[in-house]
Amino acid sequence: MKLLENKIAVVTGASRGIGEAIAMKLAEHGAAIAFTYLSSEEKAQSLEKRLKEFGIEARAWKSNASIYQDCETFINEVVKHFGTVDICVNNAGISKDNLLLRLTPDQWDDVINTNLKSVYNITRQVIRPMMKARNGSIINMSSIVGIKGNAGQSSYAASKAGIIGFTKSIAQELGSRNVRCNAIAPGFIETDMTHYLNEGDAAKAFLENIPLGRFGQVEEIANTALYLASDLSSYVTGQVISACGGLNI
Ligand code: NAP
Numbered sequence: 001m002k003l004l005e006n007k008i009a010v011v012t013g014a015s016r017g018i019g020e021a022i023a024m025k026l027a028e029h030g031a032a033i034a035f036t037y038l039s040s041e042e043k044a045q046s047l048e049k050r051l052k053e054f055g056i057e058a059r060a061w062k063s064n065a066s067i068y069q070d071c072e073t074f075i076n077e078v079v080k081h082f083g084t085v086d087i088c089v090n091n092a093g094i095s096k097d098n099l100l101l102r103l104t105p106d107q108w109d110d111v112i113n114t115n116l117k118s119v120y121n122i123t124r125q126v127i128r129p130m131m132k133a134r135n136g137s138i139i140n141m142s143s144i145v146g147i148k149g150n151a152g153q154s155s156y157a158a159s160k161a162g163i164i165g166f167t168k169s170i171a172q173e174l175g176s177r178n179v180r181c182n183a184i185a186p187g188f189i190e191t192d193m194t195h196y197l198n199e200g201d202a203a204k205a206f207l208e209n210i211p212l213g214r215f216g217q218v219e220e221i222a223n224t225a226l227y228l229a230s231d232l233s234s235y236v237t238g239q240v241i242s243a244c245g246g247l248n249i
Contacts, residue, residue, distance in 0.1 A: 003230040005030035008082045010075070012065045012122060013092025015040035017191035018141065020047055021218035022089055022225045023058075029226060031087060032057040034078040038064055038092070057082070065092040065118035066110075075125035084133055087229045088126040090119045090163075091141045095156045095193060108155045115159035119166055123181075127174060136179040139228045140167050144187045144244045160185075164240055171238030180237040182228045187244025189216040211246030 004026055014023040015037035023033050024047075033051050037044040037060060044060040051058035059081065063074040078085060093115045096107040119140050130136025145153050146160025163183055170181040188194055188206055197203055197215055207213060224243045227233050242248045 002028075002030040003226065003232065004087070007031040007086040007229075008078075008084055009033050009087035009089065009229065010078060010085050010122070010126060011035040011089040011091055012063075012118065013037065015043040015047060015060075017193065018186070018189060018218050018221045019089070019091040021222040022091060023047060023051060025219070025222035025226050026087065026089075026229060027051045027054040027056050027058065029230070030054075030056060031229070032082055034059055034061065034074075034082060034085075036061045036063040036065060036074060036092065038062070065090075065121060066113035068117075068121045071118070071121035072125055075122065079129055084129040085126045086130070086133070086135060087137050087139070088122060088130075089139045089141070089225060089229070090122055092118055093141060093159075093193075095153065097152045097156065099152050100154050103155060111155040112159050112162075115156070116162045116166070119163055123166075123170060127170075127179060130179045131174065131177045134178045136174075136177075137229050137233075138167075138170065138179065138181040139225055140181070140183045142167070142183040142185045142240060144185050144242060144248055147185055147240070147242070147248060167240070168238045175237055180228075180233070182233070182236060182238065183240045184221060184224050184228070185240050185242045185244065185248070186221050187216055187242070187247040189218060189221055191218060209247060210244075211249060214245065216243065216245060 009031040014035035143160040167183040
């Protein structure tokens with residue numbers, strides 16, 4: 001059964017990793033997909049092609065999620081092209097890990113602007129069509145690190161914790177318009193961002209703390225996003241769903 005027929009979905013940062021898997025999952029369930037990337041031109045073109053193989057409309061935009069003007073232009077063009085936005089997945093993100101003593105102002109700004117300001121930039125645009133339609137699902141990519149913190153990741157943790165506060169506030173602001181807003185807090189998922197997991201003895205140390213005893217796969221986060229995007233979660237808003245193999249217990 002397809003869960004998202006006739007829906008229009010926006011996914012930021014979908015050229016690789018978790019965003020790519022979410023775009024593919026939503027398309028498999030019938031949603032048209034408008035997605036962004038920053039630098040992976042070839043991967044974005046390849047994804048656009050693979051998405052269309054599901055028989056849905058798909059289009060890639062080169063758009064920097066950390067720049068307000070880029071996001072405004074992107075969503076205006078999506079609404080012009082697709083008519084509306086029903087689902088918005090704020091996924092674009094980076095990490096620039098450093099102990100606080102060595103963390104430069106530029107590194108701090110890059111992470112906060114890409115991970116947190118981006119969520120404001122895009123959400124502020126998509127709520128107009130969603131409020132008009134009295135329907136919408138916004139999904140923000142947080143992290144277990146935003147809940148627990150992590151030495152060497154203060155900027156990343158702050159950005160991901162900020163996303164949780166933003167998510168709960170927007171859920172309260174827009175609940176009466178039937179616009180839902182939830183966050184996903186993944187644990188360690190195997191992507192380019194977490195390449196270090198399989199280097200040297202690192203994996204063993206990380207795995208010891210994960211009750212399910214393994215790292216997560218991008219499809220497992222995509223399945224969580226599908227639940228939040230669809231009517232399966234029609235009475236769920238303002239929540240943070242941890243998909244982390246039990247690492248948060
Ligand atoms: P990834 O493999 O490094 O992919 C990051 C994606 O974000 C790429 O498509 C990249 O585009 C895009 N991107 C980066 N900066 C951007 C910007 N300024 N504007 C638009 N797009 C931008 O990362 P990932 O592991 O899939 O992570 C995806 C999200 O999940 C992030 O928010 C991350 O913090 C979160 N997360 C990941 C994990 C994990 O274990 N992997 C755990 C918790 C949370 P280009 O390819 O064009 O550069």
